[in-house]
Amino acid sequence: MTGRSTAAARIIVALAVLVLSAACAARTLLPPAPQQRAAGTRPAPTSPAPALAGATAVRPGLAALLPDSPAWIEAAAGLAARFAAAYTTWSWTQPPAAWLARLRPITTSQLYPALAQAAWIPGILAQRDRGRLAAAGTVTGERIRDLTPGSVIITVQVLQAITSPAGHSEVPDDLAVTVARADGGQAVWDVEPAADGNTGGDPDGSPAP
Amino acid sequence: MARPRPDSGSIQVTVAAAAALVLLAAALLGAGAGILGQAASACQAQPAPSTAAATIPAAYLADYQEAGAEYGIPWTVLAGIGEVESGQGRSDAPGVHSGENPAGAAGPMQFGIGGLAGNTWGGAPIHPASEHTSGYGIDGDHNGIVDVYDPGDAIPSAAYFLTANGAPANLDAALFAYNHSDGYVTDVLNWAARYAASGTQVLTAEQSPVCEQADLGPLPAGTAGKVIAYAEAQLGKAYQWGATGPDAYDCSGLTMMAYRAAGIDLPRTSQQQWAFGQQIPASQVQPGNLVFFAGSDGTAAAPGHVGIVVNPATHTMIDAYATGYGVEYDSYGLPASKGGLSPVVGFTRPM
Numbered sequence: 001m002t003g004r005s006t007a008a009a010r011i012i013v014a015l016a017v018l019v020l021s022a023a024c025a026a027r028t029l030l031p032p033a034p035q036q037r038a039a040g041t042r043p044a045p046t047s048p049a050p051a052l053a054g055a056t057a058v059r060p061g062l063a064a065l066l067p068d069s070p071a072w073i074e075a076a077a078g079l080a081a082r083f084a085a086a087y088t089t090w091s092w093t094q095p096p097a098a099w100l101a102r103l104r105p106i107t108t109s110q111l112y113p114a115l116a117q118a119a120w121i122p123g124i125l126a127q128r129d130r131g132r133l134a135a136a137g138t139v140t141g142e143r144i145r146d147l148t149p150g151s152v153i154i155t156v157q158v159l160q161a162i163t164s165p166a167g168h169s170e171v172p173d174d175l176a177v178t179v180a181r182a183d184g185g186q187a188v189w190d191v192e193p194a195a196d197g198n199t200g201g202d203p204d205g206s207p208a209p
Numbered sequence: 210m211a212r213p214r215p216d217s218g219s220i221q222v223t224v225a226a227a228a229a230l231v232l233l234a235a236a237l238l239g240a241g242a243g244i245l246g247q248a249a250s251a252c253q254a255q256p257a258p259s260t261a262a263a264t265i266p267a268a269y270l271a272d273y274q275e276a277g278a279e280y281g282i283p284w285t286v287l288a289g290i291g292e293v294e295s296g297q298g299r300s301d302a303p304g305v306h307s308g309e310n311p312a313g314a315a316g317p318m319q320f321g322i323g324g325l326a327g328n329t330w331g332g333a334p335i336h337p338a339s340e341h342t343s344g345y346g347i348d349g350d351h352n353g354i355v356d357v358y359d360p361g362d363a364i365p366s367a368a369y370f371l372t373a374n375g376a377p378a379n380l381d382a383a384l385f386a387y388n389h390s391d392g393y394v395t396d397v398l399n400w401a402a403r404y405a406a407s408g409t410q411v412l413t414a415e416q417s418p419v420c421e422q423a424d425l426g427p428l429p430a431g432t433a434g435k436v437i438a439y440a441e442a443q444l445g446k447a448y449q450w451g452a453t454g455p456d457a458y459d460c461s462g463l464t465m466m467a468y469r470a471a472g473i474d475l476p477r478t479s480q481q482q483w484a485f486g487q488q489i490p491a492s493q494v495q496p497g498n499l500v501f502f503a504g505s506d507g508t509a510a511a512p513g514h515v516g517i518v519v520n521p522a523t524h525t526m527i528d529a530y531a532t533g534y535g536v537e538y539d540s541y542g543l544p545a546s547k548g549g550l551s552p553v554v555g556f557t558r559p560m
Contacts, residue, residue: 092311096325114474121389125312126294126319130302146449148456153449180455190453190466196477197451198461198506200531201514201539203549205505209450 067149076152076179076186079106081139083188084156084175088137092128096120108180108187136161137173145194151180155194256285256405265404269297269317272364276349280368281377286384289400290367291360293393294319298360306358309334316357318367320346329370330357345370381484391476433497435471440517440527443467443536448529453477458529458536460514464499467517468559475559479515480507486557491542494521494556500541501554505531512554516541 063070086102096119103115127133141157153176160171174194179186199205255277262270265288273291277284291297295305298317304310305317313324320330331344334357338348347369348354350361357363367387376383384394440463449457454466461479468475475482483501494500498518507513516528516539524543529536530550540546542553 110469113472114469117474118389120325124388124390124393125325126304126310126314129311130300146452146457148447148449151454151456153452176451178453178455189455192451192453192477194451198459198479198504198513198515199450200448200460200529200534201502201504201516201547201549202531203503203505205531 067147068152072186073144073147073152077142077144077154079179079186079188080154080156080177081142082106083177083191084158085137085139087175087191088158088160088173089135090128091134092132093134096125103188106188108182108189111188111190131164131166133162133164135163140172145176151178151189153178256283256407258285259404259406262288262404265291265297266299269360269364272349272360276365276368279365280372282368282371282380283377283401283405285401285404286371286376286380286397287364287368288404289397290384290387291317291364292400293396316363317360318363320344320357320363320366322357330366334358345373375487379485379487382487385485391481432471432473433495436467436497436517437519437527439467439470440519440536444527444538446536448532448534448536450532460504460516460529463527463529463536464515464517473559479504479513480511482515482559483512483555483557486559489556489558491553491556494518495558496520499557499559500526501557502541502549502552503554504549509554514549518556 066073068076083103083106086099086106089102090099100112100116100119104112107115137158137160139156140159143155144152145155146153156175156177158173158175160173162169162171176190176192176194176196178189178191180189182189255274258270262285265273269291270288273284273287276282277287288297295302295317298305302310304315304319309315309322309324310319311324313321313327315322315330315334321327322330322334329344330346331342332340332346332355336342336346336355338351338353338355340355342355346355346357346362346366348362349365350359352361355362357366370387371377371380371383374383374386381394381398384397385391387393443454443458443463446454447457448459450459451462452458453462458466461477461482464479464482465475465477476485479501482499486499489498496518498521500516500518501512502514502516503509504513514528514530516526518541519525519527519538524540524546526539526541527536528539530539530547539550541550544551
């Protein structure tokens, strides 16, 4: 698998940017600290302003507002990237068992049977054999779509390099990878096309993102 | 895809019952594909060939049209399979004209003859017609030999396979059974449309009650219980667009995962799930069936919302309704149902 280390680096950077962005956003919602006031703005009152009812004396940090720790989320992003790269990497020269063997340690027992079923589709295998096709997936970006306690949906952008005797092509793909707690660690719960979803039954509901 | 529901007039019910008896007799007598094909042939008007169809070798075209007429399947769909699988037999890839490819597929229609592909053909790739096998290979050209490399056998065998897997009433599902890939189904149907003079399929099967023979009946024992148990275990979890669990779901993510828990793979979205299900009349709805609605991002032809029927008598389902709601029990098809849940598009029993 290529690009694992660079993908991991991108993830760390992306998460750092995310955390920083969120921190910046949070700061815009809070009154600036006195020492940060720009020149020309109204000075702080000489007497303390009355505290808002229910306000806490110490604002929790961003990490405390997240449903899981930043380390857990970062690990999930790394796992999603590894999974997406392995999921989109295959070759007509390798049996499906080899592809499954790379995925099995990082997937839940709930997802694995679906992957195993997909791996042995005769028509797809025949097409790959017929065209002598091989694909190598490289993660080019990640975004967090949804965070809940115990799981995170990460959309992973993948560039799949397809090679065959006829030539070479590159196919971009977006996957929604759900990582969840499993057996004391993390595992991939599901993988779906990132664009797929339904807005539900409310005819006045919001459109799909 | 518009899927008009069959009428329920008494004459048509009589026709359907008669067809069911014919099929029952065929099953008991072991008459096999011939009678199945004759019963289904009334279900389908055959498309006229387009100019693109002129690129199909004449012998193949004749076989497609003959098998299509016999089995009540658009011949264009069979031609689409032939194109995708072997380029109308022109491919020199291993297995098309002799032997097998590395996955164990053979012939112009790429039937599995062993290996990874399984042996859907049945028996040896070439065997006497007198030999009974459990596969789909048949002696279509009546020369006494069942030959996977002979389009005269392989093409009607493909038609037989499709009818045994839901066609013509549910062509998408039958093609999916032929090759478990959404992309494959799309490719075949695109080629089929190209071969039809009108540029579209002529899918009239579902308008004919005769074709209700393709009804799959109730879900396998235990399946509905597993599906509903999974859905009930998710009650109270949040709706989230694009989520498939374990802590949040959108409507089709919930139904897909509930069926996955029962060992059945559904496509991802409600529109796809509608297309891959066997439609059933409201009077025959059972627990575990899926109920569809236009929803906020769909239409009656491509429903945007789906739920799992829990109790048809009380019109109760479990669904992930919309943003701001959790996975919950809801009523469907009643005046008091939530917005968008009163008009039901239809019901399916997933394949």
